[in-house]
Amino acid sequence: MIEIKYVTKRYGSTLANNDINLAASDGEITVLLGANGAGKSTLIKCICGLLRFEGSIMINGFDNHSIEAKRLLGYVPELPAMYPMLTVEEHLQFIARAYRLKNWEEYGKDLMTRFELLDKKEKLGQELSKGMQQKVSICCALLPRPKAVIFDEPFVGLDPHAIRELKQMITALREAGNSIIISTHMIESMEETWDTTYIMKNGSIMENKKRKDLKGSSSLEAIYFAITEGSAYPGGSSSK
Numbered sequence: 001m002i003e004i005k006y007v008t009k010r011y012g013s014t015l016a017n018n019d020i021n022l023a024a025s026d027g028e029i030t031v032l033l034g035a036n037g038a039g040k041s042t043l044i045k046c047i048c049g050l051l052r053f054e055g056s057i058m059i060n061g062f063d064n065h066s067i068e069a070k071r072l073l074g075y076v077p078e079l080p081a082m083y084p085m086l087t088v089e090e091h092l093q094f095i096a097r098a099y100r101l102k103n104w105e106e107y108g109k110d111l112m113t114r115f116e117l118l119d120k121k122e123k124l125g126q127e128l129s130k131g132m133q134q135k136v137s138i139c140c141a142l143l144p145r146p147k148a149v150i151f152d153e154p155f156v157g158l159d160p161h162a163i164r165e166l167k168q169m170i171t172a173l174r175e176a177g178n179s180i181i182i183s184t185h186m187i188e189s190m191e192e193t194w195d196t197t198y199i200m201k202n203g204s205i206m207e208n209k210k211r212k213d214l215k216g217s218s219s220l221e222a223i224y225f226a227i228t229e230g231s232a233y234p235g236g237s238s239s240k
Helices: 040-047 067-072 088-098 105-114 130-142 160-175 220-229
Strands: 002-011 014-024 028-033 054-059 073-076 148-152 179-183 196-201 204-210
Touching: 002 040, 014 028, 014 040, 014 179, 014 204, 028 040, 028 160, 028 220, 040 054, 040 148, 040 179, 054 067, 067 073, 073 130, 088 105, 088 130, 105 130, 130 160, 160 179, 196 220, 204 220
Parallel strands: 028 179, 028 196, 073 148, 148 179
Antiparallel strands: 002 014, 002 054, 196 204
16 A cells, blocks of 8 residues: 655745645555646655655555665656666666566566567667657566556557556556556546546645445546536536
């Protein structure tokens, strides 16, 4: 489980995250929704230990800054950061060495195959398109088989085949009992698989909903606009 309690993050006088409380349970897909500037990416960077913050973040019971937590957490950033002079295959080798993985080669090959990277394994990071960089980033994040995974806009730049593969992988991660947080503007991409959604605005959580608690056939998109704009949705009521 990823558990966030009273997390606040300021950039000078700007309040990016305001007293955030959030829980991503094991075996569930938690979707983080909000407009640009709502504070989603800041919160994700706090979870991954990339930013200082006030409050508490725990990964399966470990403080998120601890080595134990970092071993359990996988992170796919919104903007992939490749080492320009490492090949695709060398990126996976680097992750394997960093995490001291054993017998990882077959799984690494499977990841590259599924994302159509096997014939690109000798290409340098600087030679890759944005979409290919995103695929490598996903492979690197999943290679250590993390128990908790954070995806920040994972579908942007991916081709239809890669989107399908990623959706299948996300579903498999949930079925394996992992905690998953996905931040995305592509609401329709999560319509079939989401379990819990947290909707952010101006650095705060406006509301959270669980699919199992909803009546009727409310879509994730309808819920989002009902909460952020006050329109009614099936199985619920206006937020105004």
